[in-house]
Amino acid sequence: MTEWWKKAVVYQIYPRSFMDSDGDGIGDIQGIIRKLDYLAELGVDVLWLSPVYDSPNDDNGYDIRDYQKIMQEFGTMDDFERMLEGVHERGMRLVMDLVVNHTSDEHNWFTQRPDYYIWKDQPNNWRSFFSGSAWQFDEEREQYYLHLFSKKQPDLNWENEELRNEVYKMMRWWLDKGVDGFRMDVINMISKDQDFPDGIDGDGTPHFFNGPRVHEFLQEMNEKVLSDYDIVTVGEMPGAATEDAKLYTGPDRRELNMIFTFEHMNLDQGPSGKWELQPLRLTDLKENLEKWQVELFEKGWNSLYWNNHDQPRIVSRFGNDAQYRKQSAKMLATCLHFLQGTPYIYQGEELGMTNVAFSSIDEYRDIETLNMYKEKRAQGIPHEELMKSIHAKGRDNARTPMQWDDSLNAGFTKGDPWISVNPNYPEINAEKRHEADSVFGYYQKLIAFRKELEVITKGNFKLLHREDEEIFAYTRRAADEQLTVYCNFSETPRELPLPTGQVLIGNYPPQENQGVMKLRPYEALCFYEGHQKIGE
Template sequence: MKPIRSLCLSAILLLLFSNSIHAQTEKTLITPAQDAKWWKKAVVYQIYPRSFKDSDGDGIGDIKGIISKLDYVKSLGIDAVWLNPIYASPNDDNGYDISNYREIMKDFGTMADFDLLLKEMHKRGIKLIMDLVVNHSSDEHEWFQQARSSRDNKYRDYYHWWPAEKGKPPYRWSFFDVNSEAWKYEAQTNSYYLHYFSRKQPDLNWENPKLRNEVYDIMRFWLDKGIDGFRMDAFQFASKDTTWPELPKGYEKDIIKYYGVGPHLHDYLQEMNREVFSKYNIMTVAEGAGSSPADAMKFVDPARKELDIAYHFESVDIGNSLLEFGLNKYKAIFSKYDTEFKDKGWLAIFMANHDQPRMVSKFGNDTPQFRAISSKMLSTFVMTMRGTPFYFNGDELGMVNIRFDNIVDYNDVDTRNKYEQIKNAGGDLKAYLENKKQTSRENGRTPFQWDATANAGFTTGKPWLKVNPNYTTLNEAEQEKDPNSVLHYFRKLAQLRKDNTALVYGNYALIDPENPSVFAYTRTLNSKTILVVLNFTAQEVAYKTTLKMAKSRLLLGNYPISKNKESQTLRPFEAKIIAIQQ
């Protein structure tokens, strides 16, 4: 028996040695960009709390409402929730004007509610990412209340001030102010304060190390509770050129270049990482990361030790619709970013959020004939492109723009103030409202459509924003019953991404780049290649590829009965995900 035992032992050692070599070989094929961080593999689901689910009948979504729907959220196959601000706020800009960073807005509930939300999310394996809004605070924050009281107050330098005796401050344009002036006069101290956004959102002075340390303490407060990361809202504007140079004519067209990414922004982020982020296993997201792929890389190059994921806007800043913008220009955006990020850094992939109209209304076709099929096609793109998918609540149902007719229906400070600007200038208000039907960010903020009961099952009271009238047929309850619904297709996509590492880490290569109707690309990891083909039009179209399709396998398609997998003709808004056997 001894020789047999020796042979067995030799075989085991050989097998272990072989597996070790195989593991080393596999490892050598993983690039720095494929370093397995949890947030690279995650699917992120964005919840706009005011519109998700109301638990108490006041017409405003709240934390308890979210808790009541966590099993639904879990069923989607997502890994993390990005939650829009729930901090204490007078709500001038729907929570993006924070009056206390350590308290919960009363509309949303209590800190005990939040603690339960976090516990219940983690129980279900869902991570929680919070919005952190620290380019500005509310003018009702205690810091600003103190700062405006006296030029000698210890909080004075927490904000940017311009003494009136120096004359009128250098002109700066405000995103939200009805008069478009970013300097607001304060009589009590005969000074102007800076607000890039609403006059109720004074900009914080990041030049002040005391202010920075206050913010770091706020971050630790939430991270020590156990949250899993931050999305840094509007932080690209935190560093200002405080010499206040004169800006060239037309600078508003390239606003980030002149308003954002100031001289010390990356110094602040590196300090933030050193003091806070590096001590936690979290995900950090750079909203509006510069104005070019090279700019975006500076935020997330691992060697720089700043943030993790670049959430750039070039792919959504395309005007009213993709149809007008042109698919080839759209493809070029993703290709140039992928070239920059091929070997390091990481990107967010998204087509909608709380500041955008509905995904299918902007990038697809929201008519009854094509809404569902184009919604599925767009979801296919978000879930298969290289980067971490960020998916906005309601898009998994194919919710569409509400298209308000009257300014009184809008709650958005940006929309209301721009309306007043045009009105004061004698402009064309009718044309403005017509444009907002397609472009308003409140199209994406209408209440979630849960079922066909009153107010779509969102609330038993009067909703803070009108519910889309189509809720009687377009809702979650109806789609749960239909195996071919947009909702069930999204779940299949989420599972497919989990089952195919190539869709997470695989290299991206554009196929048939000049095709004006089809976005086709491969995702390749080691020896596995997956082909994704997407028809962005309402017509039947063809695409070209030199890939050998004979032994290919259809992994998922958005039509119930698919054509032959080898066919290079696509039906309207058809999407196919194909495993290629070379």
């Protein structure tokens, strides 16, 4: 089977917020069908769909009640099959979200097959990622069940072979329908230390991140399911380092194609976690991305992302979303898309969509945010301080509706949207993609280069200007081709030696560089040397 995913660009759709076709304020599958031409125009190869399965929606669809049924709010299985057909007709592929660390407590397994879950007479001290204990007492069984996320998301017992075979059967059912792969939710948490020891301060992660049997389970999954299909797999893996990634993605290991690392996403937080804000040090980001580029080279494969449904908007986070919004959106895209790996674009990223700052906690919908706010307010932490953290890091930053045009509700719905639209939609929307300097047009070029230039897929990586706190620069070299990428992560104009080669792409109008390179605020420039004729 070909490694087609190495040249692919993935686009993540968060269905609830993408496009509403029926006016109920919730995005749906018919809405996605209406926008397939837009996605084909962008040039992406793969659409990754956040969960559309039947769910009581305690955690926005990541609490699944029935893996083989579509959530009523999103449509029907007929709608899904029409969408899949439309995706394939346009030469794109569709990846489903696979959520098999846990289900909803409303899944019929929970009552009919309790042995598919993890029960204890006495809980340990592990804490849930969504605040509070990770154990919930069940009156009927008079036992506690494990839920690393919401109490409505009981963890599955992967030690049970029957459960594993049920999961594999379900995966085959979707693949036989024609889906082209899986993004696997927190898949490195499926194996727990069976002694269930207490964690330091309630932190159980050392006992279930990359747990004792996880590689065995993934190799079994590959043998029984994945190896029979020409698909792509990516594992979401908090707490996975490069050494783990080589094991998960090494071609001879027969597990997954790539993983999502979280390391670069944790660099602007303090010791107490994501809500403790601290400024990004660019040298930390460079060092981290260099490590992943160098250590996985010819040993595994990277997935490249700045944004997803769980992360704030990158232009607000590492860029300047006011005066230099377009420039920094393009600069950040340049920095990422010339690295080795498969890039992921999250809906609206290609427009330079920004974080939102709702003034009232009542406007937020995310369970993680709401639980944190309630817990910290009870501890006496001021509202203003908590809102500052939520404005910077809350998951709802990514979940405000897609901004299609400047009509009411950004063209997302004719009804009341399930979450408010970012008020800047009149300035930032998809209708503006045809403007000469649009972020969208810039993404189209980056996506096209990945198809044309082998050096992007195969080249090695060398970091330049290592100690510079404003400039991220690197080279990629393969055979007789070289790329040199310069990104100014600051508002400070800089002068640097002019690299060799011709300018492949930049995010400002060209200027005369007589022997020196003058980088303007948030400017990105990529230089190319090689045999390819680069068009205008």
